[in-house]
Every structure is written in structure tokens, then in C-alpha cells.
Amino acid sequence: MSPTIKLLQGNEACVEGALAAGIQFYGGYPITPSTEIAELLAEKMPRVGSAFIQMEDEIAAMAAVIGASLTGAKSMTATSGPGFSLKQENLGYAIYTEIPCVIVNVMRGGPSTGLPTSPSQSDVMQARWGTHGDHPVIALCPSSVEETFWLTIRAFNLAEKYRTAVILLLDEVVGHMRERIEIPDHVDNVLTRKKPSVGREGYRPYQPDADLIPPMASFGEGYRYHVTGLTHDETGFPTNDTEKAGILIDRLHKKIDNNLDDIVEIETQMMEDAEIMVVAYGSTARSASRAVKDARALGIKAGLFRPITIWPFPANELKQYLPQLKQVIVAEMNLGQLILEVERNVAGKAPVHGVLRGDGELITPTQILARIKEVQ
Amino acid sequence: MSAYEKYLRNNRLPHILCSGCGHGIIMGAITRAIEKADLDQDRTVVVSGIGCSSRLPGYMDFDTLHTTHGRALGFATGVKFAKPELNVIVIMGDGDALAIGGNHFIHACRRNINITTIILNNNVYGMTSGQFSPMTPQGHFATTAPYGNVDRNFDICELSRAAGATYVARGSAYHAVMLTDLITKAIFNPGFSVVEAISQCPTYYGRKNKQGTAVDMLNAQKENCVTVAASAKITSDQMQGKIIIGELHKSEAPEYTAVYRNIVDSLQAKEMK
Amino acid sequence: MRHEIRLSGSGGQGIILAGIVLAEAALHEDKNAVQSQSYGPEARGGASKSEIIISSEAIDYPKVTAPDIVLALTTESYKKYAKNLPANTVVIVDFSVNVNGDTGVLSLPIIQAARDELKRPIVSNIVALGALNAVAKVVSPESLEAAVLRRVPKGTEDLNRKALALGYQLVGKYMLTSGYIR
Incomplete structure (x- = not known):
């Protein structure tokens, strides 16, 4: 079948991309200028049997996304400026516990409430260093409506492949303008996370493979494992051992740094x-x-x-x-x-x-x- | 080996809790209730936030999720809504659930999502060494209330009921058998359930407020707690300073994931036509 | 081929939809189009705008800087969005707009015609689109009609066809008599 040609907003293209990537869970909270993403997903997700929830705030939305991802669901949230600030705490949790998810931030003028309907690119450093602690980050930045579609898919792919939170940084111009987009009938190369090849007895949830990425079991599959935002060893349980703490933070950085050729695009x-x-x-x-x-x-x-x-x-x-x-x-x-x-x-x-x-x-x-x- | 011991990660014991802490008794009650309710160990997720009580899931042999401070219900909502067939149990402390997590708590009650929440109320922030919590009574002492607490405290059960929880109960560490029974009923409730479990913190709250040893504090629970049935038979004067334990509220309301499922089903039925 | 078009009016006049329709009509002629609009407090009542760039080339900078066509349905939007225009810009306004003596403005009874002849002032935006396209010939009449019909509610197709035709007629009728000279 031939692709469908449409006139879409960047925010709408983000939704189309998320659907093409197989989004199964969206948790959000309304905020300009990202709200169209939530509105459109609220309409589309129940039609395909996937889960849309509007939470009580941005913090809970980010938390819900991580919880859902632990059950195996491809999960996303979308927000703007002030909401992005609120998500930072749990964004760090997702990165440290290596739970795949996508965070869309449609950047608006700030600081504070700022210019809610005007564009800016002033969350670039917040995307990099917004959550506390030393951590690697992947953030993608589209320039057009069509690229927003493809980068949304890529954000899901990178999140699943590298077991991390991926930030999609739109700005208000890209989010709101409408332009031509070709939506393919089918998208190839949609990735899903690596699953463990061993049973419960042999499973160590944070023991990486040679690529430094640990296979991820879903909650409810009988692995009965522990996830914590405390520094943890390969078993997933907390540790204060400095050697193990060093190994973990080192691996988190290396799993990204060793794959720059795959991740970096210009x-x-x-x-x-x-x-x-x-x-x-x-x-x-x-x-x-x-x-x-x-x-x-x-x-x-x-x-x-x-x-x-x-x-x-x-x-x-x-x-x-x-x-x-x-x-x-x-x-x-x-x-x-x-x-x-x-x-x-x-x-x-x-x-x-x-x-x-x-x-x-x-x-x-x-x-x-x-x-x-x-x-x- | 007791029947419930299969629900513990014995290789993670001993636990980090202080001697005399009530949380171990309450964890025992939770695991016994899971056993009584016959939940599938592989299909049950236990979620917590941050604090002393939030360390309990680490000792429990399920899929366990130790999240950020106050946010356990946000994470748990994601788990439950993404996979409604899982049983979700949330363990929170009083500061965790009602101060930093207060907004999440009332909204989880309002949604009536099928999650069983146990709030371990020891009237203090224990993990950070004894600051006052939203459950520290006015006038009582804490490291951040050196002249007596200025704040008033919540009534967890009244708050839960008003916010829309469909099962609300209160128990205590001393009344462990009754607590097990209340948690079991909470698990069976097909909606959002709250069980306040009164616990003792002899290390911080007890010491700051001259409440004696852990045994003294447990005895105080025995003295001060009055069952719902007994409370109906005594005067309001006699009720002064007493705490009612037992089942405090039960109601029926549509469950969140079921309502959403109905929408999905009706949309998909339309598409089939 | 490149057009920069600015449609303006007050919130609720269907200016945004008109912009989308015009951009979609261009897409279906295999041209590139970008549409953007005012949001937030600016878009609530008061003057709102919808801007469209149509080009046979790729469109980089997506904002309108030198519009060749400007439509204003209210005096407020005329004052706000029809100033500092290039000399050859086609300016179309509704009869109700006070142009304060400006010359070179094509004034058409868009809202009045929608109200009197179609009994539906809500289609003023489509009348305006017909008029705009009659003057500026941005897209073919067929493309415009097809784009309108794709976007309007079911059951209103006839009404909207008539609205478009009315727009074209208004230009035929008033272009010369209005003193509009290009």
C-alpha cells in the first residue's frame, strides 16, 4: 500500500510515530504546548486496546509510565517546560533502574510559567542535567513534522534497545505547525527490549550481557525480582559497596558511550x-x-x-x-x-x-x- | 516453616529495621493475608516508596518495586493499569503516603483502582531519624518539632473514605491477627482499599515522646485501641484518646481498569461492525 | 511558485480551519505547505491568525514574513495583522472592517453574504476562502473544493460548496466597483 499523505502538526506526528512504534501505555498531565499529544492519544489508544491515563500530576504520570513499562508495555509521557521539571525525579529513577520509556518535552518559553504558547529551546540543559546525580542521557530533536514521526519511533527503539529513558525535545514551532507528512502503511525495524533467556533461578536482573545491557523480565512473568532506585548490584538488591556502586554507574555510562555510532545522528x-x-x-x-x-x-x-x-x-x-x-x-x-x-x-x-x-x-x-x- | 514463609526472601534477612519496630509484625500480617487470599505469587506485585516501611518489599518474594518518596501509588497505578490481571499491593509510611505522596494518595482513592494499600503509621519519619510527619499529633515532639508539633495530624481513614476509597480499615501491630484479617478483606475488595496499620517506633517517636520500650508501646496499642463493635457501646467520654480499629468503611463503586476496559470493548465492538 | 498567506479574524470565525483547508488543497497539488497559527490568550477572542506558506520548493523557515495575501475579517485583526506589508500584497477585508482610508484594499461583504444568502454566518470563513482564491489563484478551484469537503462536517457539503461559490461571485461583483486596482 502507498503511504498516506497528510497535513499534520508535529504533536500529531508524534502520536502517529508512537502508535507506529507500538505504544501500549501513555500517562500524562495536560500542559501547553504539548496537550494535543495527550488529546489525540486519549482518542486513539482505547480503540487499539492500549492504556491511556491522565494522572493527577506530572510526577505521577512519569511514575505510572515507569510502572507500566515494568509490565512490558512500551510507555510514553509528554509534557512541556514546568512539567518537564516535575518529571525529573522519576526520570532519574528510570535511567538508574534501566526501565525503557519515552519522555516528550515540547519546549516553551521560560523560566517558570514563562511563555506557554511561544517556542524556546531552553530545556536543552535540563534534558541533559535536569535529574540529580551523574547519568547518561539520550535526547533527540526533530526539525520538521515528518522528522517528529520518525524520531518518535527512534526514541522508542533507543529506549527499548538501551534500556533507558529517551527524551524527545520538540519546540513549540515544530509541535504546533502543520506540514506535509507521508505516513507509511507499515514501519520496519520496530525494536522491543531484550528478554531473559534463563528462568527465575538463573535470572540476575542487572547482570549485563556483553553489550552491557541486562535482559529485562516483565513483572508478572514469574521472575519475582526487585527493582530499587537505591544503588544496587546485579541481583537488583541495594548495596552500599563502593566497588559495586562504581561498576553500576560506569556501566550505565558505557552502555551509551560505547554505542555512539548507533545513537548519534546529525x-x-x-x-x-x-x-x-x-x-x-x-x-x-x-x-x-x-x-x-x-x-x-x-x-x-x-x-x-x-x-x-x-x-x-x-x-x-x-x-x-x-x-x-x-x-x-x-x-x-x-x-x-x-x-x-x-x-x-x-x-x-x-x-x-x-x-x-x-x-x-x-x-x-x-x-x-x-x-x-x-x-x- | 510457616505457610507464609514462602513469601519471604529468606536470603535477604535479617532486615534492617530497629529492634522493637512494629513493621516486622505488619509485614508478617501482610504476607499471612496474601496467603489467606491465596494470591498467585508470580502474579502479585508489591510496591513501596521511601522510608522504613518501604524497605519491606525487599524481603518479600514477589515482583517488588521500591520507588521514589511518596510516588509508590503513581508507579503502582501504572503497573495495575497496564496489566490489570496482576494483584498490586502498596506499602507506604505515614510521611510517604500523606505528606509528599498526599496528592497521589487522594487521587488513587478517587479513581477506585483495584490496589490494596497498607499505610504503616508510626507517627514519625524514622528513616531520616525522627522528624514530625502528618501523623504526629499536635504538641508531640520530633527532631523538627523540638517545642512540640505545631501541625495538626490527619485522620487517615476519614481522609481515605472522603477521597473515595471503597474499603477502609484500621488495625495495629499489637492486634496482628485482626490486622491480617483486615488486610485479607482489603485484598478481596475489588477497588481501592486502605488499611492503616498502627506501628510503633521506639527508636525515635517513642523516645522523643517518653513512651517507653517497644513493649510499653505495644501495650499502649492494646490499651488505646477499641474495636468498632466495642466503640458503639461506650460513651464519648470513654472514647477520649481511644483509637477505633476494625473495618471502618465499605462501599461499591465501578473499578477504574474495568471502566476503561468497557470503553475499549465497546469501541472495538463498533469497529467490528 | 511561492505564496505567503495570512488569514485573520476573531476567535470562532473559523480562521484556523480555513488555513488548514488551504494548506491541504496545496498538498493535494503536490506542493509543500506549512500552516501555523496564534495560540493561547492571543487565540481566545480578540484577533487570531492562521498563516500558510505554499511553495513548489521545500519550505525551511516556517513563518510568514512578507505575505502576498492578507485576509482580515475584523477591524481589530486588520489593525494588528495588516500592517507593514509589502507594496504588492493583496489585502482582502470584510465590509465591516474600518480600513481608515487605506487604499488598495479589496473590501467584500463576506459575513453579510453568508448571513443573508446562505442564512449561515458560520460559513463566512469558506466564503472568504472562495474570494481569496478567486483573487489570488493559489490553488485550483477543484483542489480547494475537495479540500473543503474533506474537512467540513458530514451533511454540510452542499452548504459549503455554495459558500465557496459565493466567495468567487463576490469577487466578480465587487472587484471593479470597490475601487480595488492592481
Whole structure:
């Protein structure tokens, strides 16, 4: 069958992606500008026999998602700014206990209640470091409605494959705008978590395979195992043993760091001979793309570097361009977040400039082009 | 070996609780109730938050989930709603359930989702060494109430009933046999059930409030608790300072996962047409 | 081919739906389209807008910066969204809009016609779409009609067909007499 062509919002495409990935549980709480995700899932999920619940708050929604995932259900929640802050405690729990789940954050203007209906990209660092404690994070950042569909599926796949929480960072522009999307009749490569090959007696819930990822039994399958947010050993029970604590935190990082090739995804435009690299992500990358094209028309060798996986940051991919770069520009809808990571990786080899905006308006191509012209 | 011992992870014992703590007796009552209710050990999930009581599931041989402070019911709701065929039992402390988890608690009651909740009430935060909880009586002492507690305390059972729980009971560690019976009935209730289990914390609450040894505190439970039947026969003057134990509320209401299942079924029936 | 279109009015006039319909009509002509709109307090009563970019090329920056077509159904939305426009922008307003002496504005009795001739002021947005497309020829009349019929409630197809036709007629009738010159 041929794909269906539709005009959808990014939030709607996220729902289509979640359904294509086989979502079985959604727990949420209404918050602008992510609410359409909950509304649409509330309509669609009972029709396919899966579970939709609106919880009493964001904290409980995140908790419910983790509980559901432990029964084997592919689980997701969606939120925005203030709600994302509330989810952080249990987000850390999901990462530490290695329970797969997807958290969508449609970024809006902040801090605090801020600009609920306006875009921003100011939760980039909250996505990285919002929950307490040292932890790895996977966060993906789509630039279009169609990419939101595919990255939602990818978020589920990465969550299931690496047994972790995956954050999908939309911004209000991508979440709310409507554009063309081709929805395939069938999606290949939908992943589910690795199950144990041993019975209850031989099962050690946090004993990893060679890939550093432990197979995951579902609650109710007779394994009768323990899950705790306390530091735990391979048995799943708490331990204060510093050696075991070190082994656990080390493995959690390594299971991500050893697989950067699989996890990290970027897009570049006209970077082959670029001397000025514009780094941008999400909706801002659309403005940057326009600006780079306009710069080329003026004979300026500019290119776009777009992190699609924003965490882990695509450091190796960026560094490969360093020898050819004379200037680096980072455009983002905040007053300087990802630019810190870019600066860290550029490490003084080229000047790094910001096109930064925190007033709730999308950065325009004109703004970025002006900066390109200024620094060339 | 007692029949209920098969529900314990004997290799995890001894437990970390203080000597004289009432929580072990209550864990015994919970496991005996599970045995009486004949729950399938492989299809039963025990969920807890953070605190002394929340360590109990670690000693119980089921799928067990030790979550974050106050959030046990959020996690448990996810487990139950995703897989309604599982039996879900939640063990919380008084601070855990009613302070940081108070919002989750009243909403779980309101939904009437089929979860059995046991709140171990020792009137104090024990794990963090004796701060006052929403169940510390006014005027009583705690490390954060050195001049007497300013706060008033909740009545857990009244709160549960008002919020919509369909089975509400109170028992005590001293009345362990009765407590087992109440928890068994709570498990059988096809909706949200709350059992307040009065426990003693001789280490912190008892010491701060000069309540003597664990035995003294258990004796106080014996003296102060009056059954529902007995309470009907004594004057209100005689009831001063007493605590009513037994079954306090029973009602019928549609169960959350069943209501949702009905919606799913009717939608799918429409699709078939 | 590229159009930047801004539709505006007050909340409840169906401006958002009109924008979606227009974007969908373009999609079905294998063009690219992006639609966005005002949200929140801005979208409750007061002036609201729905913006559409239609292009045969890929659309990067998704916001309208230099609209070539602007529609305003209320004076408030006209004041807010029909200012600082490029010189050649087609501006269509409802008769009720006070344009304060501005020239080059095509004023049509959109709401009045929906009310008097169709007895259903609720289809003013579709009348407006017909008028807009008659002037600017963004999509083919067939594509627009098909897109309208895909989005409107069942049982209202005839009413909406008539509304579209009414829009086209209004342009035929008033384009010359209104002093609108391009």
C-alpha cells in the first residue's frame, strides 16, 4: 500500500510515530504546548486496546509510565517546560533502574510559567542535567513534522534497545505547525527490549550481557525480582559497596558511550567546503538552513551542522570539520546552552559566536545571515 | 516453616529495621493475608516508596518495586493499569503516603483502582531519624518539632473514605491477627482499599515522646485501641484518646481498569461492525 | 511558485480551519505547505491568525514574513495583522472592517453574504476562502473544493460548496466597483 499523505502538526506526528512504534501505555498531565499529544492519544489508544491515563500530576504520570513499562508495555509521557521539571525525579529513577520509556518535552518559553504558547529551546540543559546525580542521557530533536514521526519511533527503539529513558525535545514551532507528512502503511525495524533467556533461578536482573545491557523480565512473568532506585548490584538488591556502586554507574555510562555510532545522528548541509559552520537544531535549524543557502548565494562558504541526537552531543562529528573552519555560529532559542558544548568541542580552534534569542520568537534567517556576514 | 514463609526472601534477612519496630509484625500480617487470599505469587506485585516501611518489599518474594518518596501509588497505578490481571499491593509510611505522596494518595482513592494499600503509621519519619510527619499529633515532639508539633495530624481513614476509597480499615501491630484479617478483606475488595496499620517506633517517636520500650508501646496499642463493635457501646467520654480499629468503611463503586476496559470493548465492538 | 498567506479574524470565525483547508488543497497539488497559527490568550477572542506558506520548493523557515495575501475579517485583526506589508500584497477585508482610508484594499461583504444568502454566518470563513482564491489563484478551484469537503462536517457539503461559490461571485461583483486596482 502507498503511504498516506497528510497535513499534520508535529504533536500529531508524534502520536502517529508512537502508535507506529507500538505504544501500549501513555500517562500524562495536560500542559501547553504539548496537550494535543495527550488529546489525540486519549482518542486513539482505547480503540487499539492500549492504556491511556491522565494522572493527577506530572510526577505521577512519569511514575505510572515507569510502572507500566515494568509490565512490558512500551510507555510514553509528554509534557512541556514546568512539567518537564516535575518529571525529573522519576526520570532519574528510570535511567538508574534501566526501565525503557519515552519522555516528550515540547519546549516553551521560560523560566517558570514563562511563555506557554511561544517556542524556546531552553530545556536543552535540563534534558541533559535536569535529574540529580551523574547519568547518561539520550535526547533527540526533530526539525520538521515528518522528522517528529520518525524520531518518535527512534526514541522508542533507543529506549527499548538501551534500556533507558529517551527524551524527545520538540519546540513549540515544530509541535504546533502543520506540514506535509507521508505516513507509511507499515514501519520496519520496530525494536522491543531484550528478554531473559534463563528462568527465575538463573535470572540476575542487572547482570549485563556483553553489550552491557541486562535482559529485562516483565513483572508478572514469574521472575519475582526487585527493582530499587537505591544503588544496587546485579541481583537488583541495594548495596552500599563502593566497588559495586562504581561498576553500576560506569556501566550505565558505557552502555551509551560505547554505542555512539548507533545513537548519534546529525544532518549537514553544504559542509564539504564550509569555512563558516552554523550549528542549529529543531525549528531554528530551518532558519539556519535558509540563511546558509542565502549566504552561499552571496559567495560565502557557509554550511549547516544540525545535531538530530542532541545528547549525547555529536562531538566526534563536529570535530571532523574543525580543520576547515574559520568561524562557528550557534543559533538557538535560549541565551546560550548548546553553545557551551560547541565551545567545549571547538576548543579554541575557531571563534564561536551565538545567535541567541529568548523572547519567544523563532530566530529568523535574516538574523543568522546578518551574523554570517558579520563574521566572514 | 510457616505457610507464609514462602513469601519471604529468606536470603535477604535479617532486615534492617530497629529492634522493637512494629513493621516486622505488619509485614508478617501482610504476607499471612496474601496467603489467606491465596494470591498467585508470580502474579502479585508489591510496591513501596521511601522510608522504613518501604524497605519491606525487599524481603518479600514477589515482583517488588521500591520507588521514589511518596510516588509508590503513581508507579503502582501504572503497573495495575497496564496489566490489570496482576494483584498490586502498596506499602507506604505515614510521611510517604500523606505528606509528599498526599496528592497521589487522594487521587488513587478517587479513581477506585483495584490496589490494596497498607499505610504503616508510626507517627514519625524514622528513616531520616525522627522528624514530625502528618501523623504526629499536635504538641508531640520530633527532631523538627523540638517545642512540640505545631501541625495538626490527619485522620487517615476519614481522609481515605472522603477521597473515595471503597474499603477502609484500621488495625495495629499489637492486634496482628485482626490486622491480617483486615488486610485479607482489603485484598478481596475489588477497588481501592486502605488499611492503616498502627506501628510503633521506639527508636525515635517513642523516645522523643517518653513512651517507653517497644513493649510499653505495644501495650499502649492494646490499651488505646477499641474495636468498632466495642466503640458503639461506650460513651464519648470513654472514647477520649481511644483509637477505633476494625473495618471502618465499605462501599461499591465501578473499578477504574474495568471502566476503561468497557470503553475499549465497546469501541472495538463498533469497529467490528 | 511561492505564496505567503495570512488569514485573520476573531476567535470562532473559523480562521484556523480555513488555513488548514488551504494548506491541504496545496498538498493535494503536490506542493509543500506549512500552516501555523496564534495560540493561547492571543487565540481566545480578540484577533487570531492562521498563516500558510505554499511553495513548489521545500519550505525551511516556517513563518510568514512578507505575505502576498492578507485576509482580515475584523477591524481589530486588520489593525494588528495588516500592517507593514509589502507594496504588492493583496489585502482582502470584510465590509465591516474600518480600513481608515487605506487604499488598495479589496473590501467584500463576506459575513453579510453568508448571513443573508446562505442564512449561515458560520460559513463566512469558506466564503472568504472562495474570494481569496478567486483573487489570488493559489490553488485550483477543484483542489480547494475537495479540500473543503474533506474537512467540513458530514451533511454540510452542499452548504459549503455554495459558500465557496459565493466567495468567487463576490469577487466578480465587487472587484471593479470597490475601487480595488492592481
